Amino acid sequence: MKVLLPHHFGDGPSRSPSCFKFLILTLVLLGFILLFISITRDSENLATPEKIKSSGKYEGHQIFKAFTDCVLPKLNPYRGNHDLFWSAFVNKTSECDNLKEYESLTIRPVANKDEVKFIILPNKETNITMVTLGIGHDVSGEITLKQIWPKTEFFGADPSSDINKDLYEKELGGKYFQYAVGGQNGMQEAFVLGKNEGDYRTKTVMHIGAEIFFRDEIKKQKIDILWMDIEGHEFPVMDMLHRDGPFDKKGVKICQINVEIHKDIDNGITGERQMFHDFVWKLMGDGRYVMVKPFSVWFYHDFIRTVLINVYDKECTDLYVK
Template sequence: MEPYNYSLLNEKREVRRSNTYYCRNLIWTFAGALVLYIIVSSRRVKEIPLSQEEIELLDNDTTISPLFKAFYKCAKPKLLPFKGDIKDFWYNYASATEQCDDLGAYEALDLRPSKNRDETKYVAFPHRNENLTMVTLGIGHDVSAEVGLKTLYSNIEFFGADPSPEQNKDLYELNLGGKYFQYAVSDQNGVSESVILEKEGYQKETTQHISIDVFFKNIVQRSKIDILWIDIEGNEYAILKELHKNGKLDREGVKICQMNVEMHKDLNDDPNTEMQPFYDFVWKVLDDKKYVLMKPYFVVFDRFRFIRLFIVNVGDKECTDLYVK
């Protein structure tokens, strides 16, 4: 009788052990994936569809831009679940509406990116060659995006405002060839507190303020601002409320064709003072049917949270004739 080869038995045991481990790992992987799916699904907020009557009213109104109609139909159902809750609205806005950037109607816009040190700005290019007016509110020691834009489209006159001349004046005038003004632009005239960027970082200081309508009419002396970039550490909300129909800018006959805006939070002790005006701004935009909000981006920086938006005026004929194909 031949001796039994115990090495074969060991090999079979190893194969069975390996198969057992494989099956066990497969089960745990599947279970983990299932739990993750359940968690994500439970957190996913279901859209609230528009009523048929609302859709028909929108579609039948020939005064409303097709771009706005597409934006409204996409964004509003995604935002309705957060209506009435300013905190959820703030934290979910960007993720809820980012899918609306791929709308076919937006092919009518020739969008180009222009980067600075830490973000990407967007510009809708004109479809005919015209001299453009651009305003930067809050220079922040960086004009690389403006310089990049000037390289892409040279017929732009630049105006910049920042309450701190340190670096900003030379950058805007010498590097860019624009005109610099030492103001904090907001909704008021006079002396008030501002958050400004110094060598040591952001500081609160008392600075000279000028209201947005006075700045455009008396300093820039333009009634049409083609491109507006706003990064002014909290003062943006005071300006944004003037953009709506019958707002101060509208009453003064000032139109803004497109904007990049940074909406800040956590600059004040009470975050509601920042989340509430953002909430109000978005719902007023949906009511006005004048602007589309694009490229939402939620930023986490240290203890601060902010939202970046690209905003296009699709309700003013002078703007749409130049920027919408």
């Protein structure tokens, strides 16, 4: 008589590896699916020629079209490679700095102690608002702007009041705020310039979101000129520039921006090259800003300076596009 045992000892070892392999394959497949969904979702936010061309016509349309027609073919080979994109951006974009369409913008250089910024002058007499985020012991550029355009109201923010407060209020005649302006509110770390030149240190200071600072602190819906050098905290502010972002929701329009874009500052921040790459492509998809006057700096840190000009919002184009 044959006896049926409740368990075949030969079956256990053969079934367990099969089940284990099936589980591993399932998890790997699920991982690929989630990665594909993530990449697809991110790519929807980046510019494509089709998205740009479907943006419609507006007063600065020809300026924006000329910019993208020139820049896109130069930058497309580096799309997806964040390191190469960072390295190539300045040289490739600067090749488009002398477009005929830019003749409708009155672009002027303004120097401070260690760099040259650029401003677009209004095409009629009017009062304008200028904001400095990150004063850095230097208001020589702001003083020159005041001489060029006396009808300028100045607001400046820097987490260190040493030197900066007196410079901005007494020498310039502006209004100073002791904040690190960025993407969030509350006490957080920031890379701050001390009393001595070059003495940058990480300190815990009061932060405020840029959209709140503009709308609720200085109570301005239109910022004509923004200069931003905030040591790594520029990325959350730059992200606010996109369509339907925090600035749009607060009704804040910014007409022109000089920004210093940092990488690996204090050896404590990573991923900036990818953030910059994604920002540029999404900005082109927005159809609002052109990027001009790029400049690379290799000092104790690697960073990029560039100027963003709003050629879409009527509040800006009426005043700055001839």
